[in-house]
Structures are given as structure tokens and as C-alpha cells.
Amino acid sequence: MSTYREASHITTGKFVDPTPAPAEAAHPEVGATSAPLKSAAFFIGSYCKDYNEDFMLCKNENNDPAHCLKEGRKVTRCAMDLITKLRENCEKEWEAHYKCLEKHNQEYYACRKPERTFNECVFSKLKLEKVIPGASNTPVHLRESTIYN
Numbered sequence: 001m002s003t004y005r006e007a008s009h010i011t012t013g014k015f016v017d018p019t020p021a022p023a024e025a026a027h028p029e030v031g032a033t034s035a036p037l038k039s040a041a042f043f044i045g046s047y048c049k050d051y052n053e054d055f056m057l058c059k060n061e062n063n064d065p066a067h068c069l070k071e072g073r074k075v076t077r078c079a080m081d082l083i084t085k086l087r088e089n090c091e092k093e094w095e096a097h098y099k100c101l102e103k104h105n106q107e108y109y110a111c112r113k114p115e116r117t118f119n120e121c122v123f124s125k126l127k128l129e130k131v132i133p134g135a136s137n138t139p140v141h142l143r144e145s146t147i148y149n
Contacts, residue, residue, distance in 0.1 A: 030079050038106055039098035039115075040086060040128045043122055048078035090121035 030037070037044070045052070053072045058068040086094050099113040104110035122128050 020029050028076075028080070030076060030083065032083055035102040035106065036083070036094070039094060039101055039118065040083065042083055043086075043126075043131060044079050045102060045133075046129055046131050049081045051075045051078045064119040068123040070120040085126055086122070090118060093118040 032040075051071070053069060055071040057076050058071045061067070093114070095116040097111055100111035100114045101107070108115065119130060122130075
């Protein structure tokens with residue numbers, strides 16, 4: 001059985017929770033949009049691995065958001081630290097890669113050339129490694145030839 005609703009009952013406005021965030025939750029944001037974050041995602045994952053694991057363990061202990069604010073702030077600080085280092089050392093290569101991602105609907109395969117130059121810069125200047133979870137055989141960023149160069 002279906003129900004009928006008048007169109008006047010459908011709300012079109014945004015829902016805003018009137019409850020203010022706790023004072024201890026105030027922390028600066030990373031300050032990057034989705035493309036730069038996606039471009040640096042694997043490096044953030046390896047650079048901030050310990051903090052991320054602590055945060056996830058905390059979330060498994062208690063699902064209350066206030067319970068893990070301290071661990072969440074550490075993850076945010078770590079990501080901000082890496083983004084600062086990327087801007088200082090590999091800004092041109094990073095920008096080329098994330099602008100390519102923005103242009104190609106956030107698809108990695110369409111941006112392999114700028115990704116290679118970005119990876120080389122990060123590998124040489126920051127000495128970070130790129131670990132792709134679940135990658136079998138040779139990870140795509142280490143292959144000599146791919147379909148999408």
C-alpha cells in the first residue's frame with residue numbers, strides 16, 4: 001500500500017543541527033579540497049599510519065564521537081604537516097597531479113604521467129613510500145608500462 005503526501009509537506013531547506021559542537025572539538029581544518037587530498041591520499045596513509053590506526057582503534061572501542069576527539073586531532077595535525085611538506089618540496093608536481101584529477105573526474109588512471117612525476121618528487125625529497133592496500137604483484141605506480149600512460 002502506498003501513501004500519498006502533499007507536495008507542500010516536503011522540505012527543501014537544509015537540515016542544520018542546532019546543537020553546538022563541544023568546545024574541545026574546535027580545531028583547524030586541513031585546508032584542502034578533495035582533489036589535493038585524493039592526490040596525496042596514499043602518502044597521507046603511510047605518513048600518518050600510526051595516528052590513523054590509533055583513531056580507528058578508538059572508534060572501535062566507543063562509537064561516541066566525543067570519545068575520540070584527541071585521536072582525531074592528531075590525525076588532522078599529521079595530515080596538515082604532510083600537506084605543508086608537500087607544498088614546500090613538491091608543489092609544482094603535486095598541483096599538476098591534483099589539477100589533472102579535477103579535470104578527469106577524480107580518476108587516477110587518466111593522470112598517470114603527472115602522478116609519476118609527483119611520486120618521484122615525494123620519493124626523492126620526502127623519502128616516503130607509496131603503499132596501495134590490496135595491490136597484488138607490482139603496484140601500478142611501479143610498472144614500466146600501463147594501458148593509461
